[in-house]
Amino acid sequence: MAYHSATGPIGAEGRYWDALLEGRLELPRCKGCGQWHWPAVWRCGSCGGWDHEWVEQSLAGTVFTYTRTHHPFGGTEAFAKPFATLIVTLDTVPVRLVGVLEGDETGLRIGAPVTGTIARTAFGDAQIPASRWRLL
Template identity: 65%
Template sequence: MAQMINGQLGAEGPYWDALAQGRLVLPRCNGCGKWHWPAVWRCGACGSWDHAWHEQPLAGTVFTWTRTHHRFAGTEGLDLPYATALVLLDAVPIRLNGLIEGDESALAIGAAVTGRTAFTQFGKDKIPSIRWNLA
């Protein structure tokens, strides 16, 4: 599932592999404890190359959101309009994007959400994704 770059998995490979298995994992530097997203090979804070991936719950608050009314290439599998949210996770200081599903009537910045993993049709590919629901 993870993309190969020059014969190696991209730094974010474990994220995509876990998402495809229904789990969320995020990288943390073993040198200084800093969480990283997007994933990096080397910590910019302490220089360590040593990171560990930790499973995280899919829960947080809406940092910002948008509703899309027009079709973009590759989004033919989504019903219009659709809403996406950038969510600040509760457990770690990381923000992740995902589609909003279910009742959107209370969608607002600061709203509590819980998530689940899913696959989203993008063009001819099915990619692992996050779906957020208002809590």
């Protein structure tokens, strides 16, 4: 299934969205030099290669940083306020992802280990796949 934004098809990261819709996290690695690229790119900035392979990753990492949202805005209707949004450094690859924290915030700090799941966020009539994180 191809994922389309409100304005049209997604670019180089289309495979990311397709995998999330199927319940997997996949990230691109350059076939020429092995460099991980996130956000996805069409061409590798390290070796100039055009070919990437998409590799499934586990949703496990540590909190790089976070922020807490207290006021509603478009797209956050489904979350009880306040909620925390994390930037997580994955354990398996040098990539950081953004996602909302689920569950108890006790122990939330930079460097805290987390595990993730793939959920859907309601945005208007659309269901957008997204990573969610829980503290270990």
